[in-house]
Amino acid sequence: MAHKITIIGDGGWGTALGLVLQRNGHRVCMWGHDADYIRQVGETGENSRFLPGIPMPPDLCWTADIDEATGDCTTFVVAIPSKFYRPTLERFTGKIPKTAAVITVSKGLLDDRRLSEWCRELLGLEQVAALSGPSHAEEVAKGAPTAVTIASPDHDLAEFFQQLFSQNHFRVYTSTDIVGVELGGALKNVIAIAAGISDGLGFGDNTKAALITRGLAELMRLGAAAGGQAETFAGLSGVGDLIVTCGSKLSRNRGFGERIGKGESMEEIEASMSMIAEGVFNARTARDLARHLGVAVPITEEVHAVLYEGKDPRQSLEDLLSRDPKPEPEHS
Numbered sequence: 001m002a003h004k005i006t007i008i009g010d011g012g013w014g015t016a017l018g019l020v021l022q023r024n025g026h027r028v029c030m031w032g033h034d035a036d037y038i039r040q041v042g043e044t045g046e047n048s049r050f051l052p053g054i055p056m057p058p059d060l061c062w063t064a065d066i067d068e069a070t071g072d073c074t075t076f077v078v079a080i081p082s083k084f085y086r087p088t089l090e091r092f093t094g095k096i097p098k099t100a101a102v103i104t105v106s107k108g109l110l111d112d113r114r115l116s117e118w119c120r121e122l123l124g125l126e127q128v129a130a131l132s133g134p135s136h137a138e139e140v141a142k143g144a145p146t147a148v149t150i151a152s153p154d155h156d157l158a159e160f161f162q163q164l165f166s167q168n169h170f171r172v173y174t175s176t177d178i179v180g181v182e183l184g185g186a187l188k189n190v191i192a193i194a195a196g197i198s199d200g201l202g203f204g205d206n207t208k209a210a211l212i213t214r215g216l217a218e219l220m221r222l223g224a225a226a227g228g229q230a231e232t233f234a235g236l237s238g239v240g241d242l243i244v245t246c247g248s249k250l251s252r253n254r255g256f257g258e259r260i261g262k263g264e265s266m267e268e269i270e271a272s273m274s275m276i277a278e279g280v281f282n283a284r285t286a287r288d289l290a291r292h293l294g295v296a297v298p299i300t301e302e303v304h305a306v307l308y309e310g311k312d313p314r315q316s317l318e319d320l321l322s323r324d325p326k327p328e329p330e331h332s
Contacts, residue, residue, distance in 0.1 A: 002025050002026050002027060003026050003027070003075050003164065004026070004027045004029070004072060004073050004074075004075065005018075005021050005026050005027065005028050005029070005073070005075045005076070005077060005164070006028075006029045006030075006031055006069045006070065006073045006075070006076050006077070007021075007028065007029070007030050007031065007076075007077045007079055008031050008069070008076060008077065008078045008079060008080060008088070008089075008092065009031070009032070009078065009079035009080045009081075009088075009106075010030050010031065010032030010034075010037075010038065010041070010047065010050065010062070011050045011079060011081070011137075011275060012047070012050040012051040012137035012138070012141075012275060013079050013105060013106075013135075013137045014030065014077065014079030014105070015030065015047050015050060015051045015054075015056075015137070015141065016051065016137040016138075016140040016141040017077055017079065017105060017131075017140070017165070018030050018060060018077075019054075019056075019057075019060075019140075019141050020140065020165055020167065020170050021077075021164060021165065022057055022059070022060055023167065024164065024165070024166075024167055026164065027059075027061075028060055028061065029061040029062075029063060029068070029069055029073070030060065030061065030062050030063070031063055031064065031066070031069040032062070032064055033064060033088065034064065035064035037049065038062050038063060038064045039062075039064075041056065041062050042062040045058065049274050050137075050274065050275060051137060051138070051141055054138075054141045054142070066091060066092060066095055067095070070092065070095040070096055073100075074097055074099065074100045074101065075100065075101045075102075075164070076096060076100055076101070076102045076103070077102075077103055077105055078102060078103070078104040078105065078106065078115075078119055079105050079106060080106055081106060081108065081276045081278060081281075082106055082107075082108025082109060082110050082115060082186075082278060082281055082282065082285075083108075083276060083281045085106065085108070085110050085115055085118055086110060086118060086122065089118065089119065089122040089123065090122060092122075092123065093122055093123065093124075096123050096125075098123075098124050098125060098126075100123075100125065101129075101157060101160055101161070102119060102123065102125055102128045102129070103128065103129040103130065103131055103150065103161050104116050104119050104128055104129070104130050104131070105130070105131045105132075106278075107132060107182075107185035107186050107188075107189060107241075107278055108185075108186050108189070108278045108281065108282050108285075109183075109186045109282050109285040109286060109289065110285065111285065112285060112288055112289045112292060114130075114178075114179065114182040114183070114186075115130070115182065116128040116129070116130045116178060116182060126154075127152055127153060127154040127157055128152070129150055129151065129152035129154075129157050129158055129161050129178070130150070130151050130152070130178050130181055130182050130185075131148055131149070131150045131151075131161070131165075132148065132149055132151075132181050132182065132184060132185035132236075132237040132241060133146075133147060133148030133149050133185075133236040133237050133240060133241055134146070134147070134148075134236060134240040134241045134243065134244035134245075135148050135241075135244075136244070136248065136250045136251075138250055139250070140170065143169045144169065145169050145171075146169065146170050146171070147170075147171040147172075147173065147236055147240075148165075148170070148171075148172055148173070148236060148237075149172070149173045149174070149175050149181055149235060149236045149237045150162055150165070150172055150173070150174055150175070151174070151175040151176065151177055151178040151180075151181035151182070151237075152176065152178055153176055153178060155174065155176060158174040158175070158176070159174060162174050173235075173236065175232065175235075175237075177228055177229045177232045179223070179226055179227045179228040179229075180223050180228030180229050180232030180233060180237070180238070181228075181232060181237040183219070183222065183223045183226055183228055184219055184223065184228075184232065184233055184237040184238040184241060184242075185237055185241055186278070186282050186286065187218070187219045187222060187223070187282070187286050187300070188215070188219065188238075188241050188242040188245050188246075189245060189253045189277070189278045189279030189282055190253075190279045190282055190283045190286050190299075190300050190303050191211065191212065191215030191216075191218070191219070191242060191245075191246060191279075191299060191300075191303075192242075192245040192246045192251055192253035192254045192257065192279055193253050193254070193256055193257035193260070193277070193279045193280070193283065193303050193307075194211050194215065194257060194299050194302070194303050195208050195211050195212065195215075195246035195247070195254055195257060196246075196251075196253065196254035196255060196256060196257020196258040196259075196260070196261065197257040197258070197260050197261040197303075197306065197313045197316075197317070198211060198257075198261065198317065199254070199257070199258045199261060200257065200258040200259060200260060200261020200262040200263075200313070201261040201313060201314060201317065203317075207317075208246065208247070211246070211299065212242060212243065212246050212247075214298075214299060215242060215246070215299050216233065216238070216239055216242055218296075218297045218298070218299055218300060219233050219238060219242065220233045220238075221295050221296065221297070222286070222289065222290050222293065222295045222297055223238075225293040225294075225295045226289070226293060252273070252275055252276070252277040252278075253277045253278065253279040253280075255277075256269055256273075256277040256279070256280060257279075257303075260306060260307070260313060261313050266280070266307060279303075280307060283300065283303045283304045283307055283308070284304060284308060286300050287300050287301060287304045298320060298323060299320065302316040302317075302319065302320055303316075
């Protein structure tokens with residue numbers, strides 16, 4: 001059965017998922033806030049700012065009009081970076097039916113809260129699903145085999161979106177642990193910045209493997225303290241996403257960290273990027289959440305110190321390595 005689906009957010013990830021849904025026979029409308037740019041994408045058939053080189057099908061709708069995007073639509077995909085999540089969704093308040101099926105696909109936190117929580121509150125919904133997993137937008141748009149997880153306490157809602165998205169090259173698993181799935185997707189971006197800093201400093205695979213492994217321990221500790229299930233972090237939205245984000249040349253967060261490690265400033269890097277590295281924003285929110293819950297997250301603390309306190313990246317790595325020896329596994 002074909003559905004009319006609106007993607008709120010015209011970035012690379014939202015566009016890639018729009019292509020997945022369009023290929024499955026659904027009527028897809030892409031909404032973006034910049035009317036001039038949206039008009040350009042519709043005319044040229046290319047989202048050159050966020051997903052260059054990928055042709056857009058002519059029947060994919062593009063609009064900056066909220067009424068056009070929401071009219072006669074009961075299924076929505078929210079693909080807004082966490083930094084702009086609240087003010088953007090506030091524009092949709094009262095425009096989306098309370099019975100609508102809504103899924104958030106952004107990987108981040110906002111003021112110590114998960115994005116699905118904000119989505120439920122701002123749109124007045126009972127439940128919102130979340131999608132996460134190892135999934136570069138560029139590869140998904142090109143049809144590279146990908147597997148993700150869709151989570152919701154409402155299993156029927158998760159299965160509904162599973163059926164909408166599933167295809168031969170886009171495999172979807174379901175979970176009821178939305179806390180673990182969302183936190184895994186958000187927190188791994190911070191660890192990826194640390195991995196990138198290591199690359200920028202010229203360290204090798206041994207160092208990166210240590211950061212990924214100990215980063216996973218941080219994800220599991222913080223996720224469990226926030227109410228997630230430990231086994232979730234051993235899956236696609238945990239270790240799977242952590243591996244691809246820390247290791248890939250396509251990763252914006254790893255790339256951001258690499259440039260920091262090579263000596264560039266945050267301001268220089270952000271000015272040159274058209275897309276947001278979520279880990280930069282979430283280094284602060286993740287650190288604050290960990291402190292609130294009393295959970296030790298030394299890698300996250302050091303990334304925060306480098307980005308926001310002016311700490312030298314090489315000194316941060318040395319401080320991590322000089323921490324008191326501990327057994328493995330350990331819980332602090």
